[in-house]
Amino acid sequence: xxxxxxxxxxxxxxxxxxxxxxxxxxxxxxxxxxxxxxxxxxxxxxxxxxxxxxxxxxxxxxxxxxxxxxxxxxxxxxxxxxxxxxxxxxxxxxxxxxxxxxxxxxxxxxxxxxxxxxxxxxxxxxxxxxxxxxxxxxxxxxxxxxxxxxxxxxxxxxxxxxxxxxxxxxxxxxxxxxxxxxxxxxxxxxxxxxxxxxxxxxxxxxxxxxxxxxxxxxxxxxxxxxxxxxxxxxxxxxxxxxxxxxxxxxxxxxxxxxxxxxxxxxxxxxxxxxxxxxxxxxxxxxxxxxxxxxxxxxxxxxxxxxxxxxxxxxxxxxxxxxxxxxxxxxxxxxxxxxxxxxxxxxxxxxxxxx
Amino acid sequence: xxxxxxxxxxxxxxxxxxxxxxxxxxxxxxxxxxxxxxxxxxxxxxxxxxxxxxxxxxxxxxxxxxxxxxxxxxxxxxxxxxxxxxxxxxxxxxxxxxxxxxxxxxxxxxxxxxxxxxxxxxxxxxxxxxxxxxxxxxxxxxxxxxxxxxxxxxxxxxxxxxxxxxxxxxxxxxxxxxxxxxxxxxxxxxxxxxxxxxxxxxxxxxxxxxxxxxxxxxxxxxxxxxxxxxxxxxxxxxxxxxxxxxxxxxxxxxxxxxxxxxxxxxxxxxxxxxxxxxxxxxxxxxxxxxxxxxxxxxxxxxxxxxxxxxxxxxxxxxxxxxxxxxxxxxxxxxxxxxxxxxxxxxxxxxxxxxxxxxxxxxxxxxxxxxxxxxxxxxxxxxxxxxxxxxxxxxxxxxxxxxxxxxxxxxxxxxxxxxxxxxxxxxxxxxxxxxxxxxxxxxxxxxxxxxxxxxxxxxxxxxxxxxxxxxxxxxxxxxxxxxxxxxxxxxxxx
Numbered sequence: 001x002x003x004x005x006x007x008x009x010x011x012x013x014x015x016x017x018x019x020x021x022x023x024x025x026x027x028x029x030x031x032x033x034x035x036x037x038x039x040x041x042x043x044x045x046x047x048x049x050x051x052x053x054x055x056x057x058x059x060x061x062x063x064x065x066x067x068x069x070x071x072x073x074x075x076x077x078x079x080x081x082x083x084x085x086x087x088x089x090x091x092x093x094x095x096x097x098x099x100x101x102x103x104x105x106x107x108x109x110x111x112x113x114x115x116x117x118x119x120x121x122x123x124x125x126x127x128x129x130x131x132x133x134x135x136x137x138x139x140x141x142x143x144x145x146x147x148x149x150x151x152x153x154x155x156x157x158x159x160x161x162x163x164x165x166x167x168x169x170x171x172x173x174x175x176x177x178x179x180x181x182x183x184x185x186x187x188x189x190x191x192x193x194x195x196x197x198x199x200x201x202x203x204x205x206x207x208x209x210x211x212x213x214x215x216x217x218x219x220x221x222x223x224x225x226x227x228x229x230x231x232x233x234x235x236x237x238x239x240x241x242x243x244x245x246x247x248x249x250x251x252x253x254x255x256x257x258x259x260x261x262x263x264x265x266x267x268x269x270x271x272x273x274x275x276x277x278x279x280x281x282x283x284x285x286x287x288x289x290x291x292x293x294x295x296x297x298x299x300x301x302x303x304x305x306x307x308x309x310x311x312x313x314x315x316x317x318x319x320x321x322x323x324x325x326x327x328x329x330x331x332x333x334x335x336x337x338x339x340x341x342x343x344x345x346x347x348x349x350x351x352x353x354x
Numbered sequence: 355x356x357x358x359x360x361x362x363x364x365x366x367x368x369x370x371x372x373x374x375x376x377x378x379x380x381x382x383x384x385x386x387x388x389x390x391x392x393x394x395x396x397x398x399x400x401x402x403x404x405x406x407x408x409x410x411x412x413x414x415x416x417x418x419x420x421x422x423x424x425x426x427x428x429x430x431x432x433x434x435x436x437x438x439x440x441x442x443x444x445x446x447x448x449x450x451x452x453x454x455x456x457x458x459x460x461x462x463x464x465x466x467x468x469x470x471x472x473x474x475x476x477x478x479x480x481x482x483x484x485x486x487x488x489x490x491x492x493x494x495x496x497x498x499x500x501x502x503x504x505x506x507x508x509x510x511x512x513x514x515x516x517x518x519x520x521x522x523x524x525x526x527x528x529x530x531x532x533x534x535x536x537x538x539x540x541x542x543x544x545x546x547x548x549x550x551x552x553x554x555x556x557x558x559x560x561x562x563x564x565x566x567x568x569x570x571x572x573x574x575x576x577x578x579x580x581x582x583x584x585x586x587x588x589x590x591x592x593x594x595x596x597x598x599x600x601x602x603x604x605x606x607x608x609x610x611x612x613x614x615x616x617x618x619x620x621x622x623x624x625x626x627x628x629x630x631x632x633x634x635x636x637x638x639x640x641x642x643x644x645x646x647x648x649x650x651x652x653x654x655x656x657x658x659x660x661x662x663x664x665x666x667x668x669x670x671x672x673x674x675x676x677x678x679x680x681x682x683x684x685x686x687x688x689x690x691x692x693x694x695x696x697x698x699x700x701x702x703x704x705x706x707x708x709x710x711x712x713x714x715x716x717x718x719x720x721x722x723x724x725x726x727x728x729x730x731x732x733x734x735x736x737x738x739x740x741x742x743x744x745x746x747x748x749x750x751x752x753x754x755x756x757x758x759x760x761x762x763x764x765x766x767x768x769x770x771x772x773x774x775x776x777x778x779x780x781x782x783x784x785x786x787x788x789x790x791x792x793x794x795x796x797x798x799x800x801x802x803x804x805x806x807x808x809x810x811x812x813x814x815x816x817x818x819x820x821x822x823x824x825x826x827x828x829x830x831x832x833x834x835x836x837x838x839x840x841x842x843x844x845x846x847x
Contacts (some may be wrong), residue, residue: 054600055707055738100668105547112553113525126796134705135518135737136777138560139513139785139792140801140820142524143557149548166606188466192490194577216648264545268465283547293356303546322550327540331807332551338803350551 001044001063003127006158010344011125019344022152024063024091028098030309032151032320034186034348038225043091048072049159050133057133059161062093063250073164081108081165083199085246093157093321099149102246103199103210106191106265106280108165112148119159120147133161152346153354154339168198168212173238174230176207181256181269183207184282186228188266195221201245202278203252208233208241237262245279252277255288257310263303270297295322321351329353355532360816362448364428366405369450372426373406376418381456383407387521392451395443396498397581399700399754404431404445411456413533413569421537423450428814430535432563434475434503438510438520439701442562442818445782449816450569460484461570467573469528469545474505474568474692478512481573490575496778497686503802511560513778515611515642515685518736520576522778524559531570532558535809545572559802562780562819565808579644582610583702584678585826588635591714592616595637598664599735600708602641604662607653611642612736613685619730619743623691629684632668639666639735640685642678642829672844674695688732689743696728696745700757704768705777708738717767725760727753739777740768766791781819789819790826796827 013020019037029035046063060069066086073079083102084095096118098309101110117131120143131137131144138311147157178186183202190197196213209230211218222232231240244250255276265282269275272291278284286308298305304322307315326331330353336343336354343354365436371385383389385405393401405428410416423430429449436443445451457473460480464470465488470481478499482491495514496502502512508530513522520526529543543555558565589595595614602609615623615638620631631638639661643653654671661669672678684691692699706714715731722729742764746757765775765788775781775788789798802821805812821829 008432052707052709055709056603076604092491099548099553107733109521112547112556113521122800128797128800129794130357130797130800132772132774134707134735134773134777136513136522136705136739137774138778139774139776139781139789140797141565141804142511142556143800146553148553148556150552150823156550166603166608169606183437188468192465192488194579196649211473211528214645214649214652216652217646220646220648262544262546262548264467264469266464280547302544303476304544304548304550306550312804324551327534328542328551328554331540331554334807335552335804338807339800 003045003158006042006045006121006156007125008126010123010156013068013344014124014342017342017344019347022156022346024094025065025089026102027087027090028094031098032349033352034316036310036348037344037346038245042093043192045158046091047126053078055133056135056164057161058164059133059159060092061159062091062157064092066090066092066095074167074315077167079167080114080162082111082114083246084087084111085248087247092160096148096157096160097150097152103201103242103279106283107198110148114163115144115148115160116163118144118147118157119160120155120308121158122155123342123345131161135163140277151349153336153350155345170215170218171210171212172218172233173208173210173233173241174222174225176229177205178202178207179205180275180278183278184265184269184286187281191265195224197281199242200279200281203276210238210242252286257289257306257314259290260285260296260302260306260308261285261287261294261298263298267301267303298322316352319352324351360429360446360812362427362429362446362755364426364448365404369405369426369428372422373408376422377415377454379412379752381409381415381493383409392433392445392453395433395438395441395781397439397441397444397784400441400444402445402447404447404449404451407451407453409456411555413539415535416452416533416567416569417539418536419450419452422535423813424535424811427811427813429813432505432509432567433816434506435501436479437498437502437783438506438781439703440776440784442510442780442782442815444783446816448726454503456702457569460692463488465490467545469572470575471570471572472504474503474571476504478504478507480504485575486498488762489578491578492526492573492620494523494526494578497689500535504573505568507563508559508568508571509563510778510780513734515613515734518612518734519608519610526574527555527559527571528574529572530555531761532566532568532570533813534566535813536797537589541719546563547582560780562782563815564805564819565814579610581647581650582642582644583650583654584640584642584672584681585654585661586681587639587641587661588632588668589637589639589665590635590667592637592715594665595639596708596711596735598639598661598666601660602657605656605658607656608659609641609736610644612734613640614638614733614735615685616731618728619688619692619732622695622730623684623688626691626694627683627687628681631684635667639682641702665722665754688730690769691846692730692743692745697747697749698745700744700746700761702740702742702744702761702764703776703779704765704773705737705739706768706773708735710771711738712742714767714771718764721760721763725756727756727760736776737777738773783818786818786821786825787829789821790829795826
């Protein structure tokens with residue numbers, strides 16, 4: 001598949017006013033609003049275009065599987081620090097479009113923090129290059145980062161450049177017998193100390209804490225946290241555990257209807273017993289089924305709730321994402337229109353209104 | 355400099371009358387002698403007198419000023435401390451300067467959540483000072499941090515020595531409160547790790563005051579490392595120093611800071627700060643490590659080994675906090691130090707892939723003879739962000755023009771080498787022509803549509819950052835895509 005094939009397809013759809021549903025591996029078909037339009041399979045536009053370990057970047061086509069990118073990076077002792085989920089065969093384009101990050105997000109940053117540049121094909125079939133391959137570039141608006149989490153509604157992310165980082169030398173996971181409220185309190189306390197915490201996960205009154213960094217730093221942190229009751233977990237089990245969290249194969253994510261609440265890490269805990277898991281130092285909380293008022297409660301705490309996994313009818317009825325204020329919705333519509341004037345790219349996937 | 359691409363005709367008397375209705379007398383300046391201090395920012399080569407300067411004290415006043423300007427079709431240039439180096443806060447002759455200097459309060463420091471809520475006129479360093487009692491600090495540290503404000507940092511997406519490891523402003527701001535040109539208030543981002551909808555924070559941060567006026571900022575605070583130590587290495591050859599930087603990264607080390615100075619720069623700063631720099635070295639590398647004492651010791655020994663293998667002629671490790679600060683003092687004082695040895699200097703801000711460093715420095719040396727001007731180089735070696743300081747004398751006829759051409763050539767070479775025309779200072783008015791070199795016509799057009807989505811009359815900071823089609827045509831660098839000239843209907847110059 002060539003770039004021109006992608007351009008021609010979008011141009012034709014634009015002329016015909018025929019919506020397209022952009023899809024890589026389809027690993028996140030469950031996520032977001034409705035899936036409308038003719039399937040536009042871009043998985044074949046794949047391949048790593050450039051990888052410069054000493055410049056800390058990798059550039060690849062949208063259909064490149066994350067597994068391929070990560071294998072290439074691992075060969076040079078590097079990684080995608082935001083630990084994106086693969087959910088099977090996730091591709092680079094889908095990873096950026098969905099904007100989902102994994103366990104390391106709170107300390108390393110999310111997808112958007114690592115996007116350096118993108119080649120975008122907008123809704124009229126124009127190729128737009130934004131950003132680049134250098135760490136610092138403040139020329140023009142930072143459209144590359146804007147694409148993270150835009151769910152393909154602003155254009156097809158044909159190629160992208162991500163910043164990469166060295167893999168930590170040492171890693172150790174500790175487990176604490178804490179309930180949810182105690183976990184949140186401790187995570188916020190530890191977060192204010194110079195400890196090399198790289199991930200946290202609470203489930204069923206057990207708090208898992210991952211330490212990553214220089215061997216000396218990890219060893220010192222283990223000593224410091226031993227008095228809080230942290231018990232080390234065998235490396236092989238810990239590795240499996242964090243993959244099950246990243247891939248959401250852990251039982252915490254098993255519910256048919258799953259809500260994702262992003263909150264300030266210190267937000268008080270709802271006593272609702274549908275709480276399944278807590279990640280990201282207390283800032284990401286997962287709920288099963290639908291406790292009434294979860295969305296307004298999240299908003300009142302300064303965060304938001306996403307109807308993350310549910311029947312499509314329910315996602316379409318309630319909206320997968322928290323509603324925007326009228327001023328922000330108007331701005332979103334104008335931005336959408338500026339990139340996709342005919343509204344043919346993934347309509348309704350982010351919000352029903354555009 | 356006249357902005358041929360942003361023509362407005364403002365009725366000065368009508369504007370003053372309206373502004374007097376919404377602002378108390380001490381918040382409005384209209385006399386020429388009062389306006390004079392606002393005629394430029396840190397880039398003093400470009401000056402313009404505004405029609406009025408507004409110094410609002412409340413968000414309601416900001417809303418009223420913007421609404422008034424929107425109704426009257428008057429351009430507005432928001433401004434913080436004015437430390438910007440690309441003319442981003444240069445006034446518009448037909449417009450209003452909106453100084454956010456009185457928005458100078460730190461509203462909240464939350465120890466547990468590790469956040470601070472501040473007004474845009476708060477100085478960068480003041481945030482870290484307020485967080486210090488909790489063992490926290492605000493990571494982005496532009497060299498002007500004593501004076502520059504958070505609002506300006508947001509506008510320019512400022513970086514600093516620590517941004518290789520801790521990120522730029524865009525990585526450290528969680529939420530901003532923005533007033534649109536129509537006077538509508540909206541909040542972007544949140545104190546949670548993400549917010550619903552598009553990541554508008556990414557658009558607004560670094561937008562150079564083109565999309566809205568920020569009235570409040572929530573920033574992330576991070577734990578202060580227990581210890582920081584710096585390794586100073588000198589090299590006989592700049593290419594070798596560049597290779598040493600790559601070798602450090604290849605070894606899996608991301609230092610807290612990684613900076614380089616060339617011989618002319620060290621020669622300028624050593625008499626000024628007496629940091630003990632090796633004056634015979636072609637380049638000096640400063641590499642900082644921070645963390646727990648154990649971690650720092652481990653990293654310093656690895657860095658030292660890498661630098662030795664890379665051929666450093668001399669390596670010194672700071673043995674005390676005082677010594678660490680002295681090593682840094684020269685790098686931090688490079689600009690004023692160069693200011694002492696030349697009547698004027700012009701600071702550039704290009705970013706290149708690190709591996710092209712030697713090539714760039716050789717090209718700059720050739721440009722020194724071409725333009726008959728000297729140039730000292732200091733740069734953020736870790737991320738390839740160069741700051742060539744072109745020395746000139748504004749009093750000598752033709753020198754400024756040569757300095758300007760010298761700078762433009764450096765920026766255009768940065769793009770050719772795979773980099774960017776600005777790493778942290780912004781485009782402003784200074785680099786607007788080079789935007790036509792870095793970006794294709796369709797990408798520039800997308801920028802203009804984004805601008806229009808926020809500000810359809812184009813009143814916020816007109817003539818800056820995003821060049822008009824007209825300007826690119828005038829600059830003669832219109833992007834020609836596969837032989838098809840975009841907008842063939844347009845007249846060429």
